[in-house]
Each structure stands twice: as structure tokens, then as C-alpha cells.
Amino acid sequence: MNTPLRQINLFADIANAYAEAPGGVLDNASLYAVVAEGMGTTKEALDARIPIGRAGVPRSTIKRKIRWYQQTLKQLGILEHVPGARGVWQLSEKAGKDLHRAATGVTLVAFNTDLGVAIWGAHQDVFRRFDEPIALCISSPPYPLRKARDYGGPNERRYVDFICAALEPIVRSLLPGGSIVLNLSGDIFESKKPSRSLYLERLVLALNDRLGLALMDRIPWVNYSKPPAPTYWACVNRVQLATAYEPLYWFTNDPDHVRADNRRVLEAHSAQHQRLMALGGEGRSVTYGNGAYRIRPDSFGRVTAGRIPRNVLERGHACSDTKAYRRQAQALGLPKHGAIQPTSIPDFFIRFLTEPGELVVDPFGGTVKTGLAAERLGRRWLVTEWMYEYLRGAAEMFTHFAGFQSAFG
Ligand SMILES: C[S@@+](CC[C@H](N)C(=O)[O-])C[C@H]1O[C@@H](n2cnc3c(N)ncnc32)[C@H](O)[C@@H]1O
Structure with missing residues (x-):
């Protein structure tokens, strides 16, 4: 993929060493040891000193190299000094429980295949300088929950601006007739009331008014395996029904030339x-x-x-990829992701809305299910996710694909 975002693996090796250290904190001696081990270097080679510079002061070239990359990571804001501890640094912006969020402006390739790339970084830092034609953006953004998940999320008041800002650079690169599919929540309630928020209606109008997106459909993703909710209004107060669907909003920038074809998803x-x-x-x-x-x-x-499929997707949460991801994440001691989609959701829309070889993106990548579905369907893909740990787990799902390379070693 033609992207300026590829970086040298040593950056990621060093960031990885911090991410895997207890609490994300590491002194330099431990950093050298961890990175050298990852490089397959012996302790002797690590400590070997050769005269450097005009003064010919003997120094370890490997440690020097590690320090140089470490310094760059400090300048990028990925590492920050632990107050009061000399020579001890930590990954910046610890976010939520056991999660490390990429600092503003930081975009590193976490892993890639011949077809796609998963980038550790905020979507805004990647897509604002991205100019490849996009056929489909399919994403499940954080919902405006009153109690946000570990990975955070905007509140309802900011939500319309939040989504419009995320989509604006993507819409700019969208092919004529390209699509945007958003998995949102219909279960946001007015404060202390059993009535639903109208944020989705506001969002649809804003995407049309501000970004010129036309609404192609609202497709319910029906899932009878959802736990009974809204808990208070359905199970305690009993004035609501138990939710069985989430809406999937499908937009295009050009309905006259929309690149959909239901012959690709016949049942x-x-x-x-x-x-x-x-x-x-x-x-x-x-x-x-x-x-x-x-x-x-x-x-x-x-x-x-x-x-021809009906415009209702009935898909349970059970998904062998999700199970495999959870197993890998547990084995690596990574925190759980609280909102994993079954791969069948991106799979359906990628087949319906794109041709093989076209580019599919997901700005809120999570466990990179969009990338996984796209990879299997022979589409190119680009996924951004700002939590290091989710990408670390996701990389394990791609190891057998052609061209797999990972910054995680
Ligand atoms: C609902 S989850 C997506 C789950 C994903 N569809 C899956 O199946 O794993 C939303 C994700 O967006 C990520 N996120 C939120 N804001 C972001 C940003 N500005 N840039 C990149 N990722 C972001 C969160 O860390 C979270 O993993």
C-alpha cells in the first residue's frame, strides 16, 4: 500500500517494550535488555564498546541506537518522563485500565499484510493526510454512553460534531458512489426517562447538511443474543421492550452512481x-x-x-474470530475489548459495496475485524486504532496472511 506512514520497526520494538512493562514504566537498563533480546543480540554484543566520535570515547553502539529511537519517541510525545525517577520513562497517555493510547500526532504501523495496514494512532492524524480513493468506510464508533467503555468516547452533546469531524477527511477521499456504513446505538436514552435520544436523527441530518451524504438505508442488525436491556426501563421499571437490534446507517456521496450490487450478497x-x-x-x-x-x-x-437479502441483518454475537481474538489476548495478558463486532457484519457490507482490490477503511478499528473481513475478501484495507493493546491482540489474527509483518516482533 502506498502510504507514507511506514516506520522502522525499532520504534515499535521500543514502544512495545514499554507497553509490556508493568504499568508501562521502564528504566533504561531494562529497556536495553528487552530490546536487545528482541533483536536476538547477546549481552556481550550489547555491552561491547567501540571508540566513537572525534574524542574516540568507547560506547555501546547498540545502546546508542536504542537511545536515539527512544529520544525520537520522547520528542513525538509517545514517551514521557516519570517524575522524580532519573532515566525512567513511560508510555504517555495511559488511558483506561491497562490501555495505552497513541499520543497526538503519533502514527506507527502496528502490522501489515500485502493487502492492508493497521495503524496505531488517532484516525484524525492518519486520514487528514490520506489521499487514496476509498470505496467503503465501515466503522463502529464509540457510542455516546453515559458511562463510557474503557476506551472512552464523547458524550451525546458532542457526538454529531465528533462523527462529522471523523468522517470529513474520509468523505473527501471517497470514490464517487462510495459508501459509509456506521454501526451506532439506538439505546441512548434521555436523562432519567424511558424515551430515546434523537441524536441519531440529528446525526443523519448533519451528515447530509455538512458532508453531503445521502442516506441509503437504516439496516437493523438484529441480534437476539443481546443481554436484556435497557436494564432499568425494560427489566425493573418494565415500560420498555428488551432491545434486539442496533441500527447500521448506510450513506453514499452519490446515490446515482452508488457502487452497491446485491448480486454479490445473494442468499x-x-x-x-x-x-x-x-x-x-x-x-x-x-x-x-x-x-x-x-x-x-x-x-x-x-x-x-x-x-436478494432483506434489509435486516440477523447475526448473533457468536463469532469464531472473536473467540480466537479473546484467546490470544488472554494469552498475551491484554485487556479485553468491550465491543467487538462479529466479522459477519463488515463481511456483508464489504461484499455488497466493494469490488476485490478496492480500499476499505475503518477509523475506529478496535480489534481490526474490518481489516480481517477485507483481507479474506481480497480487498485492500486501512484501519486506525489508538489503543496499543487492541492492535497487539489483533496482529495475532493476521499472521498467516501473505506479506504479514508486525511491529510487535
Ligand atoms: C466500538 S469500538 C470498535 C470495535 C471494532 N468494530 C471491533 O469489532 O473490534 C471503537 C474503537 O475506536 C477506538 N477509538 C476511539 N477514538 C479513536 C480515535 N480518535 N482514533 C482511533 N481509534 C479510536 C477505541 O479505542 C475503540 O477500540
Whole structure:
């Protein structure tokens, strides 16, 4: 992928050493030892000194090199000094429990394959200088929850601006007829009331007014395995029903040329439909709705490749990729991600809205499920995620893909 964001692995090795140290804090002696081990260097080689500079002072070249990269990371704001401890540094911006957020302006390649790249950094730092044509942006941004998840999130008042700002540079690079799909929450309630917030309606209007996006559909992602919620209004107060769906909003910048094709997502015909096709049709004439709908003897008799999916996606949370991710994350001692999508959601939209080889992006990447679905479908992908630990776990899901390289060693 043609991106200016590739960096030398040693940056990431050093950032990694801090991220894996208890509390993200490390003194320099331990840093040298950890990085040298990762480089496959012996202690003797690490300590070996050779005369350097005009004065010929003997120094370890490896330690010098590590310090140089460490210094750059300090300047980038990734590392900060631990107050009162000489020579001890820590990853900056500890965010939430056991999470390390990339500091402003920092964008490092966490891992990549021949088709895609996962970047540790804030989406705004990546997409504002990005100019490759994007076919699809599919994302699940943080919801405006009253009690934010560990990875944080904006409140409801700021939400419309937050999403518009995130999408603005992406819309600028969107191919004509490209799509944006957002997985949002319909379960944001007015304060102390069982009535729902209208933030989604405000957001749709703002995306149309400010970014010129046309609404193609609101597709409910129906998931009967959701735990019963809203807890108070449905389970205690009992005035609401238990939620079974999240809305997926689908937008395009050019509805006349939208790059969707439902032939890429056809489903198997039902047994009944297959019977009708075999018989050559209904074999009867009926009229419904004052003539609006008519069944003719040959209706449903034409042999077609499959059933056009309904605009409701019924997908449970159970997902073998999520299970594999959790296993890897646990083995590496990483914190859990609180909002992982089943891969089947990005998989459906990537097939429906893009062609192989086109570029799919996800600014709020989490465990990089969008990248995983895109990779398997032969689409190029770019995912940003600002929490180091989520990418560390996600990298393990990509090791078998062609061209895999990881900053995590
Ligand atoms: C709802 S989660 C996405 C989950 C993802 N779809 C998955 O299946 O794993 C939202 C993610 O956005 C990340 N995030 C929030 N603000 C961000 C920003 N400014 N830049 C990059 N990532 C951000 C959070 O750390 C979180 O992992």
C-alpha cells in the first residue's frame, strides 16, 4: 500500500517494550535488555564498546541506537518522563485500565499484510493526510454512553460534531458512489426517562447538511443474543421492550452512481422457492392490494442465482474470530475489548459495496475485524486504532496472511 506512514520497526520494538512493562514504566537498563533480546543480540554484543566520535570515547553502539529511537519517541510525545525517577520513562497517555493510547500526532504501523495496514494512532492524524480513493468506510464508533467503555468516547452533546469531524477527511477521499456504513446505538436514552435520544436523527441530518451524504438505508442488525436491556426501563421499571437490534446507517456521496450490487450478497433460495422454480412458477392468478400486486401463473418460475437479502441483518454475537481474538489476548495478558463486532457484519457490507482490490477503511478499528473481513475478501484495507493493546491482540489474527509483518516482533 502506498502510504507514507511506514516506520522502522525499532520504534515499535521500543514502544512495545514499554507497553509490556508493568504499568508501562521502564528504566533504561531494562529497556536495553528487552530490546536487545528482541533483536536476538547477546549481552556481550550489547555491552561491547567501540571508540566513537572525534574524542574516540568507547560506547555501546547498540545502546546508542536504542537511545536515539527512544529520544525520537520522547520528542513525538509517545514517551514521557516519570517524575522524580532519573532515566525512567513511560508510555504517555495511559488511558483506561491497562490501555495505552497513541499520543497526538503519533502514527506507527502496528502490522501489515500485502493487502492492508493497521495503524496505531488517532484516525484524525492518519486520514487528514490520506489521499487514496476509498470505496467503503465501515466503522463502529464509540457510542455516546453515559458511562463510557474503557476506551472512552464523547458524550451525546458532542457526538454529531465528533462523527462529522471523523468522517470529513474520509468523505473527501471517497470514490464517487462510495459508501459509509456506521454501526451506532439506538439505546441512548434521555436523562432519567424511558424515551430515546434523537441524536441519531440529528446525526443523519448533519451528515447530509455538512458532508453531503445521502442516506441509503437504516439496516437493523438484529441480534437476539443481546443481554436484556435497557436494564432499568425494560427489566425493573418494565415500560420498555428488551432491545434486539442496533441500527447500521448506510450513506453514499452519490446515490446515482452508488457502487452497491446485491448480486454479490445473494442468499440461498428457500426450499419453497426452489420448488416453484422447478415447477416453472405459481401456476395460479391472484391480485392483491387493489391490483398493486399480482401473481401470474409463471410468477417465481424464473431460475435465478439466489435470494436478494432483506434489509435486516440477523447475526448473533457468536463469532469464531472473536473467540480466537479473546484467546490470544488472554494469552498475551491484554485487556479485553468491550465491543467487538462479529466479522459477519463488515463481511456483508464489504461484499455488497466493494469490488476485490478496492480500499476499505475503518477509523475506529478496535480489534481490526474490518481489516480481517477485507483481507479474506481480497480487498485492500486501512484501519486506525489508538489503543496499543487492541492492535497487539489483533496482529495475532493476521499472521498467516501473505506479506504479514508486525511491529510487535
Ligand atoms: C466500538 S469500538 C470498535 C470495535 C471494532 N468494530 C471491533 O469489532 O473490534 C471503537 C474503537 O475506536 C477506538 N477509538 C476511539 N477514538 C479513536 C480515535 N480518535 N482514533 C482511533 N481509534 C479510536 C477505541 O479505542 C475503540 O477500540
